Amino acid sequence: MLKELDPLLHSQLRLAIVSALMTAEEAEFTWLQAQTGATAGNLSVQLNKLKDAGYIEIKKSFRGNYPQTLCIMTKLGKEKFKAYVEALKEYLNYK
Amino acid sequence: MLKELDPLLHSQLRLAIVSALMTAEEAEFTWLQAQTGATAGNLSVQLNKLKDAGYIEIKKSFRGNYPQTLCIMTKLGKEKFKAYVEALKEYLNYK
DNA sequence: TTATTAGGTTTATATTATAAAGTAGTCTAT
DNA sequence: ATAGACTACTTTATAATATAAACCTAATAA
Incomplete structure (x- = not known):
């Protein structure tokens, strides 16, 4: 039987988001919004x-006068992402 | 921006199902149920x-006295699956 | 002959994703 | 100094999706 796909990560x-954060290490809300094309609400x-x-x-602070929301992967998040990728490979006919 | 993930395929x-059919070419309802662990209704x-x-x-017939539901990938389905895999790779940090 | 099993489908409910509307404050031009 | 537009979000409502429960029809077993 195929591995379960973490439902938290199996969403476009x-x-x-997580894909971007895995390479960027740290990212602002607005940057993530531009990268993903999501609406602010959904994001x-x-x-x-x-x-x-x-x-x-999630770290909240101010940049100048405006609020700033910074997002960073946790250790758990990174592990879960890697596990997700492994599980997913089973579905993609990678021999 | 990342490619869209075909929502029809982006479901565990x-x-x-499609993953199994890509290798099996042809499969019965009951076999798919066993492979996927899904309930009959959901399947x-x-x-x-x-x-x-x-x-x-979907080809419906009888095997002996019992109904039999056979599933086969179409050309379109195969193409869509391949495109899905390509799109997905962008999300998985495959350099 | 009733009751259990095979092989499903249909319908209802729970979950999830998305969009619309709202909040709080800032900048800009008059 | 104030009306209007903008930044950076959050909350709430609605639409879409997945899942489970209930149902159906026929076959076989006790």
């Missing part, structure tokens, strides 16, 4: 889901 | 979605 937007919701699960950390 | 169960629904989209063909 959350996968795009906000999905970031919070990832945060609640402990996959990312 | 439908992906498992029935997802197979019909794939059929409605033209990704698979």
Whole structure:
């Protein structure tokens, strides 16, 4: 039987977020929005889901006068992503 | 920006179905159920979605006295699966 | 002959994703 | 100094999707 695909990561937007964070290490809300093409609302919701699960950390501060939301992968998040990729390979006929 | 992930294929169960059919060429309902671990109801629904989209063909007949549902990938389905795999790779940090 | 099993489908419910609307504050031009 | 537009989000409502429960029809077993 095939491995389960972590439902938290098996979502186009959350996968795009995590994918971006895996290479960028750290990213702002607005940058993530531009990268993914998501609406702010959708992005906000999905970031919070990832945060609640402990996959990312969210740091809120100010850049100048404006609020700034920084997102960073946690150790757990990185592990989960790697496990997800491994599980996924089983589905893609990688011999 | 990342490619879109075909929502019809980006579902654990439908992906498992299509993945199995890509190698098996042809498979029975009951075999797919055993392979995927899905309930019959869920499998029935997802197979019909794939059929409605033209990704698979469903042939109904009888084996002995019992009904038999055979599933086969269509040309379109195979193409869509390959495109999905290509799109997905962008998300998985494959350099 | 009733009751259990095979092989499904249909319908209802729970979950998830997405969009619309709202919040709080800032900048800009008049 | 203030109306209007903009930044950077969050919350809430709605649409889409997945899953489970219930149902169906016929076959076989006790």
